[in-house]
Amino acid sequence: MRFVWCFAWIKQSAWAHHGLLVFLIVLPLGLLPDKSWEVVAGQRLNLHVIPWETQFENASAQEPPAQPDAESLLREAHRRLLKGQRAEALGIAQELVERHPNFQLGQLLFADLLNLTSDQPIDARSALHIGEPGVTQQRLKQLNDEARQRLTRPDAAVYAGKEPEGLVYLSPKVPFAVVVDALHSRLYLMGHASSEGAQDAGPGLQVIFESYMSVGQRGIGKQQRGDGKTPLGAYVVQKSYPGHVLPDLYGSGALTLNYPNELDLLDGKTGSGIWIHGSPSDQYAQAPESTDGCVVLSNPDMEALLKFQLPAGTPVFILPQIEWVPPQKNKNLRDPLKALGQNNAIKGKDDTLALLSWQAQGRKMAAILSGSEASVMGQPSWATPSYWVEQAHQWRAVSVSASTGARSSIKGVVR
Incomplete structure (x- = not known):
């Protein structure tokens, strides 16, 4: 109608x-x-x-x-x-x-x-x-x-000098991370806070852009194709498309995400085509819960986000609600999670680019982005992150099963 x-x-x-x-x-x-x-x-x-x-x-x-x-x-x-x-x-x-x-x-x-x-x-x-x-x-x-x-959106004072809990680490080689707060219908673009003489990733992360956004018409926690929900967890940007190459439904442009990831496949989740995109030309914005599962911004906000030219591999963290914490709380988790990603790294070389940690369905989970920076079409890009689940106080890596090509399995144990 x-x-x-x-x-x-x-x-x-x-x-x-x-x-x-x-x-x-x-x-x-x-x-x-x-x-x-x-x-x-x-x-x-x-x-x-x-x-x-x-x-x-x-x-x-x-x-x-x-x-x-x-x-x-x-x-x-x-x-x-x-x-x-x-x-x-x-x-x-x-x-x-x-x-x-x-x-x-x-x-x-x-x-x-x-x-x-x-x-x-x-x-x-x-x-x-x-x-x-x-x-x-x-x-x-x-x-x-x-x-x-x-x-009633959160004021800047709420997140001043703080970071989203679970955005544990972002290498200086990775300029941005996108974090979605479903409860407050907000999308935040996090970047590095600058400070002279700062080491590693600097003094922490800061909000450099934020906007209103909409999620699935049936809320969050996507389980299967067509359920009208937006997935939760850690994803990465795969591709960026300008609006003129897309149908009007996607508005001024889109960022595609790697849903379903290995953790999603492990849990038997189905569906695809989860994007961050703009709005149809006859709408400025959509209701907070009104999409088919995508994260939808107004066209002016999507245009502003695309101007940052987020490279492929940019982390996208979709959460039920953001808890803003002092940077030190995230730093306390950094070394244990970095150790997970160093198993396949060159000895003595720290190639960790991003660490994300969260809880879902009573389990601790982590996503680790690592590898050498490469250049594709003039923009840096990184491989898909590895995903981990903590079971019985042990971190186990999750990988796509070679036999099925679709389901995921647990491999190895990191003690």
Whole structure:
């Protein structure tokens, strides 16, 4: 079912020079719990609305950047609204929809502010699916979820000077790691913090880019093909594609991942085609849980991520929730995990490039990226990481079975 858009001319005395053409999305909402949208002609619906001023009053208060993106403008408009500065909030919301006309949540906030300011009913007859209240309520819930995730995202102070737990090591040869926080609908690009005289990987890692993102419509923990879930664990980027070579579904570009990896095969997981990609051209973004299993960003955010030119082999860590910890906590795990990857290394040579550690299904797991840096098409790349499982206090390597070519098996023991 495709949603219908309604076009309406709305004139405000504050904008004396011209009327403003706005797109009203399928769920016009009111700002306050007792203020709902009225259908001017026809059946009036009892819609539950997003109470911007009450439900999200504890939104994080991080200041907008010098050149704010869509989410920053949304958050700033909401911040002004909470302060009672409705005119300022309306002006920011207008800027938001002019810059990003396909941002449905921004259009919704702008329309709500217009309705609140004018206190006049708007003809939403052609925008509402009067005969299908279930569809309307489903879309309402999706927008409510997106608003909550964007407005209550963790502030920079939460992760300042900290790293995602389990991102144990990132060699200076590996410039980036992608970490996904499913609970908060956030994607973080981690890079090396610079410091003069720092040894090894420097003083630690820092967030150099972050964005809102969506995961599977049935959440996380992918088990089988078509289950609508996003996998959890450690993966690597395989290929990068610009948007012009892909169908519109993938938006402004994509990074393909090595799902299923050896651990997934060991557990009998099926499916494929898990990517990090942009959004279709008729959408700015998707609801927090709405994809077929991929990690989906808005097109502007995907374009920004692709500008970092992540090389093949870049670690991608997909977690239920990120625990931000001091760098020392990760460093304490470094030497024991490095020892696992040195079995096949040249004696005396440390060729470890990245170490990741996490727990799943009651087991400790690790991914080790090692090997010499190589150049492919002008970009560095590395081999697929080796995967390890701790069983009975012993680390065991996981490898694809040569006999089946599909299932994985445990090989060897590292004491």
